[in-house]
Amino acid sequence: MSLDTTQAPPETGRGSPARLIHNGRLFALVLATIAGLFALQFVLSDYLVLAVTRILIMAVFAMGYNMLMGYTGLLSLGHAMFFGAGLYAAGLSSYYWGTSLPVSFLIGILASLAFSFVIGLLALRTQGVSFMIVTLMFAQAAYLATLYFSRVTGGDQGLTLPTDARSFSLFGAAMDMTSDTVRFNLALAIFAAVLVAMYFVTQGPLGRLFAAVRENEPRTQMLGFDTYRVRLAAFTISGTISGLAGALYGLVFGYIGSAFAGFHYSIEALLFTLVGGPGTLLGPLLGTAVMTMLIDRLSGITTAYLMIVGVILILVNRWFPKGILGTIRERALPWLK
């Protein structure tokens, strides 16, 4: 049987790097992407550097979403609740308690970890269409809660973080969130850390179990795995990364508001992942970049620019359900996972 998926024989991995890195080409691509992004700040205009900063943070959100949707095969319609959890936990602690930026960031991550674990415990008792509706409803309740408690959260109007809450010192150097360069590099550093962490999770033993659950859950059970716990792990990691993105967004841009927890943000995570390629490491970044630029352009032309979201969702779903990188993987580069 001749099949062109027969690539190099499996690395038996005796040397130390090969023991950790099983998909060397993908890892090289990850490093090259990070280096390329770093170089952008020297060639792009200030406006575009700011746009890329936002893209990087939203890409972290989409990467979190992809962990669940792409790698584990569970389609959530409510990930804005985790983005919002991180955003509010970080932003509110900074606003009311005056915690320093790193501490607020950590609070945001921990809050979304706890929140996604609890929601996962409940939502994962359902499957398929029910799972989608349950996540949608929980997210809607969370969004409405941010409006209901508007005395604390600022509701629709939101809250702007005070200027003195927007800088911190890192090893003696002042990090000021009103500086475009600092924001860009901070966002890039965290994006890079999440991307590398995602590489090790998805290409390692845990990622193997996620794929196993996605491809055939009953069989995975009969191989000795408690698949509910596997799904819960995927859900919690996914929610936590999404919350991390939310915390970063709130702190970097100094503003928190209900809209970030709304339906549209859940759909953005889905859209970015779907366009870039579900179940590919770099798909979310690509999808976020393409869609953000497109929406940005259109918003200059018409007020109804969000129509493009609907059009793309339908088109991709009909003709490119594997997204850009997923299609490339299928046609040419099987290691692009």
Add this chain to the structure above:
Amino acid sequence: MDLAPYLLLAGLEGLVQASVLMLTALGLSLVFGVMRVVNVAHGEFFMAGALIAWACGAYIPGPPALGFIAGLLVAPLAVGALAWAADRTILQKIGYNPEGTIVSTIGMLYILQQGALLTFGPDARAVDAPFYYTIRTPWFGYSSYKLFTVAVAFALVAALWLLMRKSKVGLLMRATQFDRETALNFGIPVGKVYSAVFAIGAMMAAVAGVLVVPNQQAHYLMGTDPLLLSFVVVIVGGLGSIPGTIAAAVLIGLSDGLLSVFFSPTLAKIVSTLLVALVLIFKPEGLFTVKGRRA
């Protein structure tokens, strides 16, 4: 303070809301029951019906009643045709795969909502009621139009019931719902039945939109609430069960009317969305169906 007038008013308001909700939710329930499709764009069909009713009222000269009647005819036909086309060109082409279907109907939601923004602008549009007779009670006057809505809604539900139970079309629908494969083997044009069901479901939402618009202004973002409440009704009543849907619509419409007199509407919505999630998790067959048997 005497509580009776408040309760009567809240009860009447609840009844009006329940009847509109019943129409909208039955559309969603029918589509899910027969096609196993969760139509996230359902609220936008409602919104489209409302805006078309406004356009009929605004551009057709003569008394408001004329525009209203035109809206009652044009809105469901236009929205039904749109839904029929959407089923043919989108849902059918992806084979009604559950996840793809939800993602596609979310796409439709954006297209319809933004299309409405593009066509009608961001302003809320008020529509005159076709008639203004006020019914007197000892404490307050009540709009006869609102009671008319209740009557129309119940009449339409009765018509749907007759269609499903007594007509050949209804028989085809029920056969398809019961077992798609067998229906195909018996030569039932399942594809056409699906398109018809999707269109009828959308038409019910559109009619509800027409009925509601003299009481509530038409606006491109107005589809969210009816979608959410329909979800609540359909899931609490048991997915795909028509009697359960009717019971849940009346219960939720009434209690929502009563609750929003005493509590914040946001709080009421939080409670109802959580209720949907918890019912799906712990009692997925709905609250009104006996386990293992679907009414």
Add this chain to the structure above:
Amino acid sequence: MAEVTLLETRGLGRSFEALKAVDGVDFKLAEGEIRAIIGPNGAGKSTFVSLLSGRIPPSEGQVIFAGQDVSKLPAHKRVRLGIAYTFQITNIYPSLTVLENVEIAAQSRLKPQLFGGAGEAEIRAAAAEAAAAVGLGDRLETVAGVLAYGHQRLLEVAMGLALKPRLLILDEPTQGLSDSEIANFIEVVRRVNREATVLVIEHNMDVVLALADRITVLERGRLLAEGTPAEITANAAVQAAYLGEPA
């Protein structure tokens, strides 16, 4: 040599509505044997092994494995105790490669918890070894879904092997295989038997007679007869049960 009982059931039963698919079965399986379960269609064979593996909970009775009552344990925990099950209908990960398929099973044994356990290299080597043991060593990078049917069945067995189970349950493993594939399959099962007890549901009497140390006959959910192949072929009740049934 004293026989050690590996698996035992006591009054094991399972009803679906009014139908008793498995009805009060007392059954013992000795460590190291190859046991075949035969019986006419609808005799409850598949339900019986599903009760052993934990895919379906029993309505009554007990399953005791290696001296431990496992009746209440979910399937995945029984797998960890050493009961591996291969499905009647081919049940693999069609979009993953052969190696990746077997790696999932190998990981279950070598790295049962999220933290600790074997490294990737060890998992990979164990998976490659299990694949080679069934003759799929030269197809490690092939996507499982495009394998020929017979090879997919072998992949199922490789996944069972990678678990290094104490008991391997095979549910109609030779269904749909060609004669040469069946001959190869019998060899594979004999090799497996050096390390594991094998319980096989099988319709093909040639396979049963070639492999089984003992045979258990089920009929209408009840245990009809049990014995060596010679005893069973001579048993009048078994012949009656099979009368008119293609065996």
